[in-house]
Amino acid sequence: MTEGRALSIIELGEVRDEPVSAPPVRRPRAAGRPLRSAAVLVLSLVLLAGATPTAQRTVSVVPASRMSTAYLAGDGVFVVDPPAPEGDRFLTAYAQPSATGVGVRRRWQAPLARTGNYLDVRVERGLVLTLAVNAPNRLFQTTAFDAVTGRQRWQRPGALQPATGGGLLVTNSREGGSGRMSGIEPDTGRLLWSVPIPSSASPSYHLGPDGQVDRFVLLQPTGEVQVYDAGTGHLLRSVDTLPADRSAYQRAQVVDDLLLLVPPGSTRLVSFGLADLEPRWTAEVTLVSHVLGCGGLLCAVPQTGGLQVLDPATGAVRWSASGQEVLADVRNRRLLMTVPGQGYTVWDAANGQGRVELGEWSLLPVLRPDDPLVGVRRGDDGRMVVAELDLVAGRTPIVDVLPGIAGSCQASLPVLLCQRLDGTTALWRLTR
Numbered sequence: 523m524t525e526g527r528a529l530s531i532i533e534l535g536e537v538r539d540e541p542v543s544a545p546p547v548r549r550p551r552a553a554g555r556p557l558r559s560a561a562v563l564v565l566s567l568v569l570l571a572g573a574t575p576t577a578q579r580t581v582s583v584v585p586a587s588r589m590s591t592a593y594l595a596g597d598g599v600f601v602v603d604p605p606a607p608e609g610d611r612f613l614t615a616y617a618q619p620s621a622t623g624v625g626v627r628r629r630w631q632a633p634l635a636r637t638g639n640y641l642d643v644r645v646e647r648g649l650v651l652t653l654a655v656n657a658p659n660r661l662f663q664t665t666a667f668d669a670v671t672g673r674q675r676w677q678r679p680g681a682l683q684p685a686t687g688g689g690l691l692v693t694n695s696r697e698g699g700s701g702r703m704s705g706i707e708p709d710t711g712r713l714l715w716s717v718p719i720p721s722s723a724s725p726s727y728h729l730g731p732d733g734q735v736d737r738f739v740l741l742q743p744t745g746e747v748q749v750y751d752a753g754t755g756h757l758l759r760s761v762d763t764l765p766a767d768r769s770a771y772q773r774a775q776v777v778d779d780l781l782l783l784v785p786p787g788s789t790r791l792v793s794f795g796l797a798d799l800e801p802r803w804t805a806e807v808t809l810v811s812h813v814l815g816c817g818g819l820l821c822a823v824p825q826t827g828g829l830q831v832l833d834p835a836t837g838a839v840r841w842s843a844s845g846q847e848v849l850a851d852v853r854n855r856r857l858l859m860t861v862p863g864q865g866y867t868v869w870d871a872a873n874g875q876g877r878v879e880l881g882e883w884s885l886l887p888v889l890r891p892d893d894p895l896v897g898v899r900r901g902d903d904g905r906m907v908v909a910e911l912d913l914v915a916g917r918t919p920i921v922d923v924l925p926g927i928a929g930s931c932q933a934s935l936p937v938l939l940c941q942r943l944d945g946t947t948a949l950w951r952l953t954r
Contacts, residue, residue: 676711
């Protein structure tokens with residue numbers, strides 16, 4: 523299979539922090555001989571040039587049609603062709619150029635079904651995994667391709683995520699019907715085990731130290747909470763949480779090492795230890811939408827907006843915020859909060875104080891959970907300003923200022939993938 527042609531351009535970038543500092547105060551003219559002053563000036567310029575190299579960006583065009591969708595995954599770029607009632611449709615894999623590379627290089631191309639909407643492309647366990655949804659039943663389907671050759675390995679209904687121990691966990695939930703939670707052997711797609719999912723339940727997952735799923739929780743309509751091993755599918759423990767009312771609706775969620783239950787009425791939050799399913803505490807938190815870990819605490823997001831931050835050991839409310847604030851992200855005990863149309867603010871997770879304004883940005887999807895947060899916005903000249911949102915320092919250092927960007931950007935610094943105004947897709951790699 524021949525390699526795809528790619529265009530690579532070297533551009534000068536603009537790397538600075540906002541706001542721009544004031545012009546330096548002019549120093550008094552030094553006395554001395556003109557030739558000596560000139561020599562000192564030339565030497566200073568040479569030393570400065572060597573100490574602060576000019577920032578550059580490498581721009582590589584990704585061969586993709588205007589209607590195709592490109593995904594940044596692993597160390598590559600993957601292009602999914604649009605649906606095609608007639609003709610062929612492909613998934614094409616390209617290698618990202620190195621910092622000194624000359625452009626993207628096509629690795630392989632694999633045929634796809636002509637219909638179906640693709641939602642994501644990921645790289646896991648030496649596989650390229652595509653997630654598609656098919657109308658009219660709206661069922662998810664995952665197809666696995668060999669990451670080196672592009673050969674299709676297997677295809678299964680449901681969405682995948684890596685499990686501790688080297689396996690893959692498939693969640694196949696069907697609205698109004700029975701679903702399955704299954705363990706899959708990555709190389710062959712062979713079914714290792716399977717557990718039924720209640721039609722009204724949404725599985726919740728616990729991540730191990732490696733960031734992969736090691737346990738999952740199912741809440742049965744009877745009120746029984748079941749904890750399963752994600753590697754084997756074995757039932758580890760269970761507890762009855764609705765001894766009096768079997769028909770009442772409730773929700774369960776795993777946050778760190780706690781199982782949190784929103785009982786009927788949504789007027790409180792009940793905590794169990796995930797390891798033993800023993801009750802820990804009950805907190806009066808009304809109309810909880812969801813809960814997430816935030817800097818060693820629990821951030822409970824009410825359906826009516828705002829935030830309540832709880833002590834995970836006791837359930838006591840440490841502090842709360844009412845109003846239109848929305849929790850956008852959590853990094854290193856810092857909360858990224860936003861009010862739509864009013865920009866982002868960094869809050870201290872411990873007490874809600876130390877608020878630093880970061881301005882208005884649009885957050886980009888990032889490749890890995892620990893990738894720096896990246897925001898973009900239009901400059902006055904129409905170019906796209908790209909910045910890292912540093913929550914710890916409370917700063918937004920500018921990464922680059924890109925001309926001709928339409929949007930649909932993804933980031934994994936120093937790499938950016940965007941669609942341009944002329945309909946082409948390009949990959950930027952910042953070097954400095």
